[in-house]
Amino acid sequence: MNTCNKSLTRRFLNESFLSESLMLGIALFALSTRTTQAQQPVEEPRLPPPAMMILEDERSTPLQISEVNTQVRIRGQIAETRMTLTFLNPQSRNLAGDLFFPLPEGATISGYALDIEGQMVDGVVVPKDKARRIFEIETRKGIDPGLVEWVKGNNFKTRVFPIPPNGTRTVMVRYVTPLIRDSKSQKHQLPLNFRDKVGKFNLKIEVIKPRARPKVQTGKNPKFSFDKLGDNFVAKTTLKNQSITTDVVIAIPEVHGDAIQVDRDHEQTVYFSTRLSKRKENRVEQSQAPKRVALYWDASGSMGRVDRSAEISVIKQYCKRIENVSIELVLFRNQMQDVTRFEIKAGRASKLISTLQEVDYDGGTQIGALQPLTSEPDLYILCSDGLSNFGKETPRSFESPVYAIGSSTNTNHDFLRFLSQRSGGAYFNMKTTEIRKIVNSIGQAPFSYLKTEIISGDIDGIYPSLPQPISGNFLLAGRLHSPEATIRVHYGIPGGASSHEDFVIRAAEASDSNLLRIMWAQNQINELMMAPQRNEDALIAVGRQHGLVTPGTSLMVLENLDQYLEYQTPPPVTLPVLRNEYIARIEEQQKRESDYRKDKITQVLAMWNERVTWWKRDFKYPANLRVKSQQGEYEVSGMAGGLGGFSGVPPTNANLDAAVEDNAAGAPNRGEEDALAMKTEEALGEGLEDIEQDAQQADKKDASHADSPHINVKPWNPDTPYLKILANAPKDQRYRTYLWQRSKYSESPAFFLDCSNFFQQCGQPKTALQVLSNIVELEIENPALYRVAAHRLAQTGELELASMLFESILKMRPEEPQSYRDLALVLDQLDDFEGASELLNRVVLGNWDRFEEIEVIALMELNRVLARAKRAGVTIPTVDRRLIKLLDVDVRIILTWDADMTDMDLWITEPSGEQANYNNNRTQIGGLVSRDFTQGYGPEEYLLKKSMKGNYAIDVDYFSESTPSILGPVTLQVEVFTNYGRSNEEKKTLTVRLGESKDRLRVGKVTF
Structure with missing residues (x-):
């Protein structure tokens, strides 16, 4: 039910408008968040404790x-x-x-x-x-x-x-x-x-x-x-x-x-470091005062937790120094906002400062959304933590210099330094740089390290290798391979006046220590971090060589030898006995794993053959078939011969062939295990039809039903106090009401998901998107949060943004097949058939330590992608032909959820009354339920090739949760397809939450 409909507010007839106390609360909230920041003294930002x-x-x-x-x-x-x-x-x-x-x-x-x-x-x-x-x-x-x-x-x-x-x-x-x-x-x-x-x-x-x-x-x-x-x-x-x-x-x-x-x-390699002994760091080249300055101000939700008073003080003092300038303010969150122009006269900037103090902080951060102004200003000032978490990370190049300022304790210093230096500007860390120095340096050519010249001796690996401004902790490092060497360090103003200083490095003066080696490696990492995606392999190599944590490497503590062997990770040198035993046993372990990888394709072919065999069967049953279950006993009525009974839980390959016939001559019944022992080529049946023929045959089934099936998905309407308050707010006060409540629920992903859905249903998609983007701000690089936001983006048609979040999840969780599948399904919707098929193929052929038989689900989707690609005239040549077979069906229902180590179950009640679920995964009318995924995420799948007339009720059961830490209520997605794999395919999706284990929820129905 649309939350904007009048029916939603009938429960609140006495609250047609916000109560006086609510309005007062909003006003006090706005006043307190603004005046508090305005009145706080400017203090140097401090790191929070571990x-x-x-x-x-x-x-x-x-x-x-x-x-x-x-x-x-x-x-x-x-x-x-x-x-x-x-x-x-x-x-x-x-x-x-x-x-x-x-x-x-x-x-x-x-x-x-x-x-x-x-x-x-x-x-x-x-x-x-x-x-x-x-x-x-x-x-x-x-x-x-x-x-x-x-x-x-x-x-x-x-x-x-x-x-x-x-x-x-x-x-x-x-x-x-x-x-x-x-x-x-x-x-x-x-x-x-x-x-x-x-x-x-x-x-x-x-x-x-x-x-x-x-x-x-x-x-x-x-x-x-x-x-x-x-x-x-x-x-x-x-x-x-x-x-x-x-x-x-x-x-x-x-x-x-x-x-x-x-x-x-410890390896007898000699490292050296130098810093400039002459005090010239404060020299800058004076430039003309700017006429126009663009101020890009990060207004995302995470910056609302940061004291911005020091940054505001920089802007205020800068205006006083320049005196007369036009400042064009651009707030940005998940998107850039419109430009607001302020004319500064005689250094008076009260309106600009007041505007900065009253900013509402909300939404994710997409620094890649930043663009140069249509008419380039003299310079840009960027105030942000540099942590882009929603959409594109890197913005377009700016012709005018960018001066970046970071004050948050969680600032991405390397990224902001990269953005500023590539434009000819500079980066200022407010934790290590005085406000006065920042104010005087904005717009000025920075005093910089330029290059190092080797005068004599054997030296290599000098970092930094590129020009960069010199700050208080500038350190030049390199490696010495001769007894003595002389270097000449050049510094000054890029393109202007420069000087140099000579240093003599002697190996005889070296002390035994690994500290300089670590700093030398860190200098190398800092340079590679300017383009982390391009330098990903190099970052991993440096981290592994020097034992450092980088974007590509982590430090891991394991408990025993079996763990080190299983994951082929040598124990630390501080455990020499364990390390020696590992070396003696690892070769045998690697051989066993190699043999397992060779068997994978055989396993996949066997599973796929079983699915194809199911699809080829013709399930015969009377129109008045009724199935009842009583204490595990299933009674079937309407069959020839009257009532029949079967007891217990029918396993996957149980023979329920009371009225089942096969439409392919010689094909085995479900209980005949010999089918799995056949040779792979024979098991897949004399060469599967070409995917183009499969697609054509599937499309002929478009008119197989006189009436089109109807999907009725029950809208999710959580009974939460904050939505009740939002529903009663006047239209022009909804966003302020949301902000008022935001402080109370600022750490709840459910709050942002629900409020985003509210604004979406109220016809405010931009606000809905901004509110939704808060979810990824709650914790840095949390894949569960990213997954919730990405699924919701896909449902609302924001496919590009969804694909970017799913790409991030894949980088964070490449060990989980769902990471590849989620991204593939979005790429398919974007008609990137090649990318989608490649990712699904990796699910099919990958080695996964859990989620057994997810390969079959991926093959269903891969063959659908291939059919869609064929219809569009695109050929995908990289898939094993033995796995190509489009299995189109009347009904396909998919359940996924965001929580690891959590068991959700899909239950379908068919028109016959029979329930299809993990306990009864093959039904009399041909319904199939995929393997039960008890360890999290899903997907779980229900398929029916040829529908029986009537209603198919869809329930989700929250069976159990065994993870030691779970991100609040489980958020799940249900996708309902009719005519799956055919040109007249239809799909509806739903996102809901289940709060407690054992909850069962009716989410919708399909009617044929």
Whole structure:
């Protein structure tokens, strides 16, 4: 029922308009969200603390941290931080948690360990998709692997299961960062922002062989200071039951000779780093004041959780500096909004500042939607976190320079730096750059590193290899292959004045350390990250070679030798006995897996032959057939000879041939197992018909029914308080009402899904799309959230956007066949038959550790794609001809859902009264139900080649949920086809939610 219809509001006759309290609430909401941001003082953004998040009452909740042990080693220009966190589970059940670990800009994860039976076990580097597949498999077994992976922005996510009831789990993360320079010293800032009390906190900082005494510049503990210990300086402290909310900043005064650092790693390779010893970073080339400036302001939902006051202060002070300028403001979320022009006179920008303070933050982020203005301004200012999660990620090139500003702790620094540098602009991280410096640098040609010239000696791998602006943590790194070498570093203004500085690097001065090797690899990764898709293989190679987490690699902790062997992942070098045993046994394991892959096509052909055999049968039954079920006993009436009975649950190949005949001579009945033993070629029957003939025969069936079948899908109308309030809001107040409620339900995907559907039904598709796009903002790279949004996009005809989200899911979950299938079905709707067939073929021929017989469902869909392609004049040559056979049917119903380790069941009540389901998967009239997928996602399928007149009722049963963490109520999709595979095919879809296990829901019916 359309939620905009008057009938929806009849229950609320006394509320034809919003109540005074509701209107007041909206007004107060708007006022508070605007004035709060406006009145907050401008403070430097801080990193949030690491947090182990669990799902509780449909909301993400952090677990208590019982102990924190932090050790920092500073040598030369680099700091290594080792943070060990112990989390307490106060509940009486196992929990699964995601540890979010925000990192400072320039940080590199270099180590990870997880407690296994009381011992900390180091992680090993594994390709990201393989690591995630291993984690999912082992979690389903109830085993506790650990996984740390890169996600967009300067964020790393560690997945931990189980966290035992009333027990603890301990995680160690090690990362490396370059020191940051100011006018007098090098500094290391240790983020400590634990607002909740920590049971025990230990901190040790060691500065190795500094040339001057280090100082503690911040920190409330007066006892925390450095003592000399040999050539080093050490500071220690222990706190109990306290909140640790002040970052610790260590300053090391600079002295002559600190500009070069040389290390020799464990493989005896010599690495070096240099920084400019001359203080020229603040030099810029002055340019004329701009007349027109375009300000692109990220107004997506995630930015509503960020304090924007510092960015607003930059814009305000910039207007004062320029004095007279036309600023064209463009808000963007999932799409660009219209331009609003502000004329700034004598530096007065009150209207612009007021507009920025009153922005409503809502929707996903599509940075790829940004386009240059029709008439190019003098420059662009982009204020965003750079985390694009909805649609295209990379925008078109801009002719005018782009100056990007990032203030969020989750900023994608590499991406914003890439966008700005390719246009001749610059990127400013507000966490490390003063507002005054940003204001003075916008529009100015930045002081930059230009190139490095090798004067003498053998040196390679110098990074950065491309020109880039020099910031406070600029570090040039390379490898030395000769006893001594001299390099000349050029710096200055691109296309303008430049200078150079010479450095002599000596291998004899190297210290034994791996820190420089890690920073050198990170410099290489930073450069590759400017085009991550093009450099995907290189990123994986660098990560694996140097043991680092990258967009293509993760760190994985496994429990025993069998796991390492199963996944062909060598144990860490810190477990030498286990590693040696692995090497001795892995060859035999690889041979067994090779033999299994060879058998796959034989298995698929056997399954497909069984499906083709079912399709060829002609099911005969009287028009008045009635089937009743009583306590597992099925009684059939209307058959010749009166009532017949069969008991129990008919298995897949049971012989129910009371009135079943085959229309192909010599074809076996369902119970004849010999069919599966036939040779593959014979089993598929003297060469299957050409797909073009199949399509033509299917199309001839268009008129087989005198009356067209009717699909009646019951609209989903969730009984939720927020929809009741929306239904009673005046039309011009609906969006404000939604925003008012948004703060209460901001972490609920169900809220955004329902509200999006509301606006869609009210004829506001743009608003519906914006509201829906919030779902992907709830958590960075969460495939379950992406899947819900993508399915809904496909249902509303937003196929391009749906395909982009499904592409992202495929990158995140390549180990799941549903990832390929979902994308394939959208590409089919976009008439990309080749892409769709390639993906479905991968489902058919891939090796999957679960979802047995999904290959048959994919083959049904693959052959339909081939038939559609043939009708369109497109030939797909890459499919094995033995698998080509269009199986068109009168009815096809598909059930899918968004949750892993959750069992949903499809139930169809046929006109005869017989129920088709996983327990009764072959019916008297020829109904077929596919294999029961008890471990999540689906699809489950009902097929009927030739329909019986009457109604087919469609139910969905929420049977069980065994996953330790589930994203709220299960969201499911039901697709109902009639005349499937024929030119007159019709389809209707529905998205619904089931809240609790054992729920059964009637979702619709088909009438013939």
